[in-house]
Amino acid sequence: MELNVLWFILVGVLFTGFFFLEGFDYGVGMLLPFLGKDDVERRMIINTIGPVWDGNEVWMITAGGAMFAAFPHVYATMFSGFYMALFVMLMALIVRGVAFEFRSKDENPQWRSTWDWMIFIGSALPALLWGVAVTNLIQGVPINAKMQYAGTFFDLLSPYTLVGGVAFLLVFLFHGALFLTLKIEGPIIERARKAAVTIGILAAVAFLSLVGLTYTNTDLFKSGLASITLWGAVVVFVLGYALAWIKKYGWAFAMSGLAIVFTTIAFFSGLFPRIMVSSLNPSWSLTIHNASSSAYTLKIMTFAALILVPIVLAYQGWTYWVFRKRVTAKDLEY
Amino acid sequence: MDALLLARWQFAMTTVYHFLFVPLTLGLSVLVAVMETLYVQTGNEMYKKMTMFWGKLFLVNFSMGVVTGIVQEFHFGMNWAEYSRFMGDIFGAPLALEALTAFFIESTFLGLWIFGWERLSKRVHLACIWLVAFASNLSAFWILVANSFMQSPVGYALQNGRAEMTDFLAVITNPYVWGQFPHTVLGGLVTAGVFVTAISAYYLLKQRHLPIFRMSIKVGLACMLVSTLLVMGTGHLQAQYLAKKQPMKMAAMEALWESADPAPFAIAVVVDEANKKNSFEIGIPKVLSLLAYDKPEGEIKGINELQAAAEMKYGPGNYTPSITQSFWTFRIMVLSGLWMMLLAVISIFLLYKERLEENGTVLKLLLWSLPVPYIANSTGWILTEGGRQPWIVVGLQKVSQAVSTNVTSTEVWISLIGFTVIYGVLAIAAIYLVRKFILEGPVEHKPVLGVLTKNKEATLWN
Numbered sequence: 001m002e003l004n005v006l007w008f009i010l011v012g013v014l015f016t017g018f019f020f021l022e023g024f025d026y027g028v029g030m031l032l033p034f035l036g037k038d039d040v041e042r043r044m045i046i047n048t049i050g051p052v053w054d055g056n057e058v059w060m061i062t063a064g065g066a067m068f069a070a071f072p073h074v075y076a077t078m079f080s081g082f083y084m085a086l087f088v089m090l091m092a093l094i095v096r097g098v099a100f101e102f103r104s105k106d107e108n109p110q111w112r113s114t115w116d117w118m119i120f121i122g123s124a125l126p127a128l129l130w131g132v133a134v135t136n137l138i139q140g141v142p143i144n145a146k147m148q149y150a151g152t153f154f155d156l157l158s159p160y161t162l163v164g165g166v167a168f169l170l171v172f173l174f175h176g177a178l179f180l181t182l183k184i185e186g187p188i189i190e191r192a193r194k195a196a197v198t199i200g201i202l203a204a205v206a207f208l209s210l211v212g213l214t215y216t217n218t219d220l221f222k223s224g225l226a227s228i229t230l231w232g233a234v235v236v237f238v239l240g241y242a243l244a245w246i247k248k249y250g251w252a253f254a255m256s257g258l259a260i261v262f263t264t265i266a267f268f269s270g271l272f273p274r275i276m277v278s279s280l281n282p283s284w285s286l287t288i289h290n291a292s293s294s295a296y297t298l299k300i301m302t303f304a305a306l307i308l309v310p311i312v313l314a315y316q317g318w319t320y321w322v323f324r325k326r327v328t329a330k331d332l333e334y
Numbered sequence: 335m336d337a338l339l340l341a342r343w344q345f346a347m348t349t350v351y352h353f354l355f356v357p358l359t360l361g362l363s364v365l366v367a368v369m370e371t372l373y374v375q376t377g378n379e380m381y382k383k384m385t386m387f388w389g390k391l392f393l394v395n396f397s398m399g400v401v402t403g404i405v406q407e408f409h410f411g412m413n414w415a416e417y418s419r420f421m422g423d424i425f426g427a428p429l430a431l432e433a434l435t436a437f438f439i440e441s442t443f444l445g446l447w448i449f450g451w452e453r454l455s456k457r458v459h460l461a462c463i464w465l466v467a468f469a470s471n472l473s474a475f476w477i478l479v480a481n482s483f484m485q486s487p488v489g490y491a492l493q494n495g496r497a498e499m500t501d502f503l504a505v506i507t508n509p510y511v512w513g514q515f516p517h518t519v520l521g522g523l524v525t526a527g528v529f530v531t532a533i534s535a536y537y538l539l540k541q542r543h544l545p546i547f548r549m550s551i552k553v554g555l556a557c558m559l560v561s562t563l564l565v566m567g568t569g570h571l572q573a574q575y576l577a578k579k580q581p582m583k584m585a586a587m588e589a590l591w592e593s594a595d596p597a598p599f600a601i602a603v604v605v606d607e608a609n610k611k612n613s614f615e616i617g618i619p620k621v622l623s624l625l626a627y628d629k630p631e632g633e634i635k636g637i638n639e640l641q642a643a644a645e646m647k648y649g650p651g652n653y654t655p656s657i658t659q660s661f662w663t664f665r666i667m668v669l670s671g672l673w674m675m676l677l678a679v680i681s682i683f684l685l686y687k688e689r690l691e692e693n694g695t696v697l698k699l700l701l702w703s704l705p706v707p708y709i710a711n712s713t714g715w716i717l718t719e720g721g722r723q724p725w726i727v728v729g730l731q732k733v734s735q736a737v738s739t740n741v742t743s744t745e746v747w748i749s750l751i752g753f754t755v756i757y758g759v760l761a762i763a764a765i766y767l768v769r770k771f772i773l774e775g776p777v778e779h780k781p782v783l784g785v786l787t788k789n790k791e792a793t794l795w796n
Contacts, residue, residue, distance in 0.1 A: 051445035054400070058437045064407055065430035072422020079411025079418075080738040086408055087749040091756060094401040098760060101397035105390075105767050147419075148740045293423045294498040301427055308434040319442055322453055 003298040004288040007070035008275070010305055012268035014066055018059035019130070019260050025053045027176015029096065029123025030169075033116050035180070035191045040329050042116060043104060047327045048183040053100065055316055057093075069301050073147050073291035074275045081141065081149025082133060085156060089129045096122020124169060131168025134267055135161040135210070138218045140279035147286060160217045167210040170203035171237075175260060178244060178253040185328045193249065200241045207237055207259075220270030229269065233262035338737045340746040341413040344753065348405050349719075350712055351757050355399035357711050360474055360519060361526025361561075362392045363467035365553060367460070374460045384546050387776035388530065389463075393448065394767050398760065400441075405753065413746065417726055417736035421483075423498045424490055424505065428480040436473035439465055474522070475515050482511035484727045485718070486579050497730055510579065513572035514718075520565040521714065525707040527558030528674060531681070533772060535700035538691055543775050551690075555682050562675035569671070570625070577626040577634065580728065582644070582653065583721035585637045586660035588622055589615070595633035596623035605658045610638060648729075655723040663713040663720070670710035677703060 028049050036042030049056075068075040079086060095118040103115035139160055142151040177196035181189055211234055214220050221227045240255025271277070275291060278284035292298065366389050373381035407429065410418050418425070446454065447462040454462070483490075489504030490497045499505060531554035537547035577584045585591075589603045591611055599621035604614040620630040637654055644653035677699060684690040690697070722728050726736045 047449070051449040052442075053445075054441035055438065055445055058433060058441050061404065061407060061437055062430065062433035065426065065433040067426075068410070068418065068422055069426030069430040072418050072426055075411045075422060075426070076415035076418040076738075079408060080413075080415035080741050083412055083738075083741050083745050084748070086412055087745075087752060090405050090408055091752055093404055094756060094760070097401035097404075098397050098763070101393055102763060102767060105394070106770065150740065293426065294494075296502075297423050297427055297499050300499070300502045301430060304431055304434065312434065312438045316438070316442055319446055322446060322450065 003295065003302055004070075004292050005273075006302060007066070007292070007298055008268070008272060008288045010309075011063060011066050011070065012264065013309075014059055014063035015268070016261050016264040018056070018063055019264050020257050021052075021056035021059060022126075023172045023257075023260050024176045024179035025049050025056050026123040026127040027172045027174065028180060029119045029176070030127070030173055031176055031180065031192070031195060033113075033120050035188055035195060036116075037187075039109075039112060040332070041186075041188055042112075043332050044184055044186070044188065044327045044329060045180065046100065046103070046119075047332060048180060050100065051323050052316075052319060054097075055319065057097075066301075066305075070293055070298060071275060071286070071288070071291045072293060074286050077143060077147050077149055077276060077286060077291075078137075081143075081151070082136075082156065084153040085129055085132065089126050092122045092125035092129075094122075096126075127169040127172045128165040131165035132156060132161045134168070135164030135214075137276055138214070138220055138267055138270055140218075140277035140285075142280050143276060143278035143284050143286065144280060145284050147284070147291070150280070160213045163206065163209050163213055167203070167206040170199060170206045171256070171260065171263075173199045174203040174241075175253070175256040178240075178249055178256055181249040182253055183326055185326045193244075193247070196244050196249075196252070200244055204237065204241055208234065214270075218270065220266065223270050223272065226266045226270035229262045230266035233259045233266060236262060337741055337743040337746050338734060340743055340750055341737050341741075342733065344413060344746060344750045345409060346719075347750070348402065348409065348753055348757070350715070352399065352402040352406055353711060353715055354708060355395050355402065356474075357518075357522040357525040357707070358395050358529055359392070359399045360470050360522030361524070361557070362388065362395065362529065363463070363470050364523065365526050365530060365557060366392050367463045367467045368553060370460050370463055374456050380545055380549070383776045384550060387546065387771075388550070389447075390771055391529075391533075391768060394764055394771075396444070398764055401760075402757070412749075413738055413741065414726075414736050415738035415740075417731065420496045420731050420736070421727060423496060424483055425480050427499065427502070428476045428505075432473050432476035436469040436476065439469035440473065443469070471519055471522075474518055475511075478515050478518060479506050479508065479511050482508045482514055484725075485514075485722055486510040487727060487730055492730070497727070509575065513568065513575050517565060517568040517572055520561050520568060521707070521711055523557055523561035524565050524671075524674060525711060527554050527556075527561055527678075528703060528707045530554030531558055532701050532704040535697040536772065537775070539694065539697050539701065546776055548691075552685070555678060555685060558674060559678040559682055562671060562678055566671050566675065569668075574626055574628075580721070581635045582637070582640045582655070583660065583717075584626070585635060585640055586655050586657050586721055587664040587717060588634070589637075589657050589661040590622070590634060591637050593633055593636040593639045594622075596620040596631045597626075597634035598622055599625065600661070603661060605661065607657055652724060655721050660717055660721050663717040667710045667713040667717065670706045670713070674703065674706055674710075 028045060032042060032045050036045045064075070067078075099115040099118040099122060103112050103119070106112070133156075136156050139158070141149060142155060144150045174196060177192050177199060180192035181196060184192065211230060214230070220230065236255045237259035240252045240259060243249075243252035243255060273288045274285040275288065276286040278286075293301075366385060369381055369385040369388060372378070373385055410425070443462040443465040447459065447466060450459055450462065483505060486508060487497065488508045488510075489499060489501035491500045492498075530550055534547040534551035534554055537543050538551065573584070588597070589600055589605055589612055590597060596619070598617035598619045600612075600615050600617040602614075602616055603612040606613045622634055623632045624630045626632060626634060637657065641652075641654050645651065677696075681690060681696055681700060684693055684696060724732050724734065726733045
């Protein structure tokens with residue numbers, strides 16, 4: 001296989017892993033102030049993702065690094081073009097990251113509540129912004145002949161991309177609520193179940209709107225694989241909701257995860273071989289060929305990735321096994 | 335102000351801030367691992383308390399390093415897109431490898447370490463913190479590989495309008511990185527050594543928790559002595575290498591305008607940058623040549639000659655970095671190092687004579703020296719990065735060519751102000767926490783069930 005194609009797939013895999021894993025982290029983070037009635041409950045909720053959220057976030061860092069290494073023009077165009085959006089995301093990720101570490105370190109209720117809301121904001125904004133970003137990539141943004149983004153921050157906001165943002169946010173909320181039903185004990189379970197069922201409806205509406213608008217606003221459905229996976233995502237999402245309704249939460253979580261995975265695959269295969277679509281002229285789009293690194297760098301990075309990614313998966317998987325038990329109020333040692 | 339200048343300010347501010355936390359992470363991860371090793375080997379609960387106490391401080395510092403590090407990764411694309419296009423083929427690889435080899439290990443095993451005290455066996459738990467220490471220092475290696483290319487490019491060819499990698503092995507065996515990496519890692523150990531020593535000195539002064547901090551100060555001082563000696567050794571070798579590879583940086587940090595053989599070592603100068611001379615200087619004859627070449631002779635090229643040579647090679651322009659900044663940052667760094675080494679020698683001597691605890695003056699000096707490694711780390715990097723101006727990649731791309739062309743100065747203003755404000759607020763929160771931990775001391779974790787706080791926020795579901 002051509003290495004440019006392989007790296008496109010690899011970047012896609014990294015984003016898929018990131019959305020699947022951080023998807024429930026973001027969801028749990030957003031639910032925290034609402035589902036946790038007192039401090040013990042909130043610590044329990046945080047501890048469901050406490051040992052793993054940082055490792056999950058590294059999927060995003062690695063996706064960014066991989067894009068820089070394999071498709072430097074995409075990295076340059078996207079990061080400078082989406083400047084203000086990324087600035088907001090960075091601010092959110094900063095407060096979220098320290099909030100997990102800081103919130104329990106002082107007993108002052110005001111202190112804890114402030115950081116809990118920081119976790120909420122720090123989870124909601126990136127979830128929203130990633131949805132806006134992904135839909136912009138496929139809808140197309142003003143990229144000129146010199147591979148430069150020629151628009152403003154407000155060009156990134158359109159009905160389609162805003163629906164994309166809201167859909168990502170709500171799907172992650174649903175995914176996170178289901179994750180909580182599996183990982184926690186006590187009265188929070190019932191609240192998380194209710195939340196999943198309530199949010200699930202909204203998420204379904206937003207998600208179906210996203211699929212509909214993707215049909216009208218983009219050329220995603222021209223790709224066979226993209227069409228199959230996006231319809232597949234719709235089916236498993238609805239199935240996931242039905243399973244939550246009949247209280248099969250484990251299967252429901254698997255389905256919400258699968259819906260996220262299928263959606264990511266659909267968007268990436270809809271883009272292929274482009275990575276950023278130019279709305280000004282199709283031939284100005286950034287593709288896996290005109291935006292890539294040299295064949296030599298791709299070869300070196302391929303060796304590294306093929307050796308390292310399985311190792312990473314193995315020890316991250318082991319972590320989930322170590323923390324497989326439900327979080328109870330008794331073992332809040334941290 | 336134009337976007338270029340603002341982007342430079344932003345990078346300088348966020349990098350210096352990020353690097354306040356990184357060295358302590360590099361060094362303290364190792365010291366916490368050493369403490370836990372003592373615990374596992376002896377089974378003595380005192381070592382566990384010690385590990386938990388320093389571990390708590392480590393975690394606050396670590397999280398600050400992580401979140402400010404994400405900003406650094408994003409910066410290259412946001413503010414320096416043209417740099418990313420020109421250098422992505424070479425620069426992206428070490429960044430991606432840093433994430434794949436180091437960040438995943440660091441984050442995953444730190445999570446296991448924090449939450450795994452009850453779930454993992456003692457040895458597996460110990461292995462986790464050693465893996466964190468290993469991965470932190472490995473990440474330093476990759477980012478310094480990337481930085482070393484900017485200082486001294488190797489293993490590349492200029493083609494397709496950019497620098498393309500032709501020899502990966504040459505990039506990671508760049509002689510520059512093998513000077514810079516040990517110096518940086520040792521700088522981290524110095525920082526951790528001083529940090530542990532200074533805070534332990536506080537407890538010895540206050541006569542609190544004596545057993546733990548008697549032991550801690552031994553660990554801290556041993557680390558401080560060994561690492562200050564080695565950091566100066568590696569720094570010396572690095573400077574000798576600079577004399578050959580980056581003569582302009584060498585001349586700038588010595589404020590040496592005219593080539594000289596043998597060259598004197600300047601102790602203090604007043605630089606007159608406009609007239610390209612020093613309006614005042616005192617120095618010791620021959621010493622600079624001696625330092626650079628291990629013999630009291632040998633030519634050190636001066637700034638004026640190097641500027642003329644650069645104009646010949648690259649065309650008209652200013653190829654001289656700020657001389658005042660280079661000269662004084664170098665001297666502040668070296669003096670900080672000497673101060674810490676001297677203090678370590680004296681304290682260890684007193685410790686050996688069992689007179690350290692009664693010597694309030696030395697303990698106070700140790701405590702007040704807490705900022706010194708931070709000053710050394712920051713001035714060292716300001717020297718390194720300021721000294722390659724006007725280049726972003728020496729000889730290949732200028733800083734002015736590297737900035738994003740489509741980002742407006744308004745946008746950079748907004749983000750600059752945003753980062754400054756949030757970094758300021760976080761600094762206050764972090765210092766508040768560290769101060770609180772130090773005042774509390776190594777207390778047992780408070781029972782969580784006792785601190786129920788009634789939640790007053792809106793509730794959507796009941």
